[in-house]
Amino acid sequence: MDLAYIKSMVKEYSNEIKSRIIIVDTNNIVQADSGDTFVGEVFKHDEINSALKGMATSNIHNFKIMGRVMYVAVPVTVDKNVIGATLISASINSIYEEVQHIQNKIIIISIVSMLVNICISFLLMGLIFQPLDEFKRVINKASQGNLKEKINIETNDEFRDVADAFNMMILKLDQADTERKDFVANVSHELRTPLSSIKILSESLLSENEENIEIYREFLQDIDSEVDRLNNIISDLLSLTTLGKENIILNYRTTYINFLLEKIVLSMKPLAEKKSIKLTLILEEKVQISIDQDKIQQAVINVIDNAIKYTQQNGLIEIKLYTLEQYAVIAIKDNGIGIPEDCIPHIFERFYRVDKARSRETGGTGLGLSISWQIVSLHKGIIEVDSQYGKGSTFYIKLPLQ
Ligand SMILES: Nc1ncnc2c1ncn2[C@@H]1O[C@H](COP(=O)(O)OP(=O)(O)OP(=O)(O)O)[C@@H](O)[C@H]1O
Ligand SMILES: [Mg+2]
Structure with a gap:
């Protein structure tokens, strides 16, 4: 292969890959240089020396003016004999910049996504804690005996379902409470009526000066019938309570x-x-x-x-x-x-x-x-x-x- 052909190929290829290509012989003399400056000069470089010893090598050098340059040197062999070496050098500044750029982007994206995450967490916490606070408020009121408060939840989710069920339970409790109070008031009233009669009758008997057996008998009969009435009321109340028991057994x-x-x-x-x-x-x-x-x-x-x-x-x-x-x-x-x-x-x-x-x-x-x-x-x-x-x-x- 003649040298002129090699030189033109080196130029063409160097243009194509946007790198400098230098070929040296075994004496380190430059035979072809895509930049034309070193032809005929002795070119000694660690990578070239290694390549001349038969070892392909690559290194990155950081120069003050040119910045980062990658050197790749490979041996040129004929029938397993090294007859020279090829050195390719290419600036990798743009790749570094690109990597740096990507790194910066990743950092920014991480920070932004972290902030978004924090905002979403706060929002979700608000969504969860706000209804829970409302539940707490009403439960506290209920435990203090106020069964009129209702849980107000605007959303349309599971919290609303639980709140509806809770409100229904509170309503039932309130009704049961009112019924119980009415019942106690009614019972007291019903028991008081015969008791007041008995009291009046016995007081009249005690204040009676004459020993009139007829009057005694009549009053005692009245007292007796009031006692019967009390008895009836109490046995009715007992029947009602027994019948209302959940585990009542019928014979x-x-x-x-x-x-x-x-x-x-x-x-x-x-x-x-x-x-x-x-x-x-x-x-x-x-x-x-x-x-x-x-x-x-x-x-x-x-x-x-x-x-x-x-x-x-x-x-x-x-x-x-x-x-x-x-x-x-x-x-x-x-x-x-x-x-x-x-x-x-x-x-x-x-x-x-x-x-x-x-x-x-x-x-x-x-x-x-x-x-x-x-x-x-x-x-x-x-x-x-x-x-x-x-x-x-x-x-x-x-x-x-x-
Ligand atoms: N056959 C009826 N005719 C007219 N009114 C009735 C009749 N049965 C019940 N009532 C009315 O229904 C009410 C409730 O009846 P209920 O048997 O529960 O109570 P009560 O008879 O007044 O008292 P208690 O039975 O406890 O002694 C009665 O007070 C009465 O006004
Ligand atoms: Mg009756």
Whole structure:
């Protein structure tokens, strides 16, 4: 290969890769130089010396003026004999600058993403802690007895669902609390009435100067009936509390309702006769179902007792037994005073009485129907009422046949 060709190839290639190419012979004499300056001169360099010893070498040099330059020297061999060396030198400043530039960019991106992360964390913390603070506020109020506060959460996420459930729970607690307070107030009121009567009667007896046995007897009889009344109220209250227990056990027994009703009517007849009320029992079918006899007896007695209490002298009460769809129905119909339409929804509430003023005459507390309702509900049955004010009422006790 002639030298002129090598020189032109070196130039061409050096242009192409934007580097300087120098070729030396084994005596370190420059044979070709893409820059033309060193041709014929002795060129000694560590990299070239190594290449002449058969070892390809590369190094980076940092010059004051040119900056970073990379030297690569490779041996030129013919039949495994080194006949010279080629040195390629290229400025790598731009690569360094580029790397530096990328490094700077990475640092900036890291700082920015760190800041963004911190901002997002603060934002998320705010989103989480703000509703939790609201929960804390309302829970604290509730623990101090204020059940009127509600959790206000504007978002539409899981917090809102929990807040809604919590608000519902607080509402129920508030209702239960109001009910409990009403109950205690009602109980105290109901117990106080007979107690005040007893107090007045006994005080009158004590202040009586004459020894009049008739007056003593009369007053003591009044005291006795007030004590009975107290007893009734307390046993009604105890029944209600027992029936309200979650783990109440019913003593189920297969029973002919027919026999049970005959027994009840027989026991109620004297009470009805006192007011000359005619009590009739119509057993349309033989009905046998599984019930807690004592409890159902109490439920039916309460309704018949009302029918007698709220029916005038010479009235009529008819008790009927039949089956309708999946129920055994006990219908208790009277032609008494009836119930005003707007009062009907309340008559099963504890202590509710239509005519509170008349309760002293009739002796009611307003617990009878709520006891019946509880008992029938425990049997998975229902009580319904049809009533016309001034004409009479019919109560339907429906007990499931199965
Ligand atoms: N057959 C009925 N006719 C007219 N009103 C009735 C009849 N049954 C119930 N009521 C009305 O419903 C109210 C509630 O009845 P409930 O049996 O619960 O209480 P009560 O009879 O007043 O008292 P208690 O039964 O506790 O002695 C009664 O006070 C009465 O006003
Ligand atoms: Mg009653």
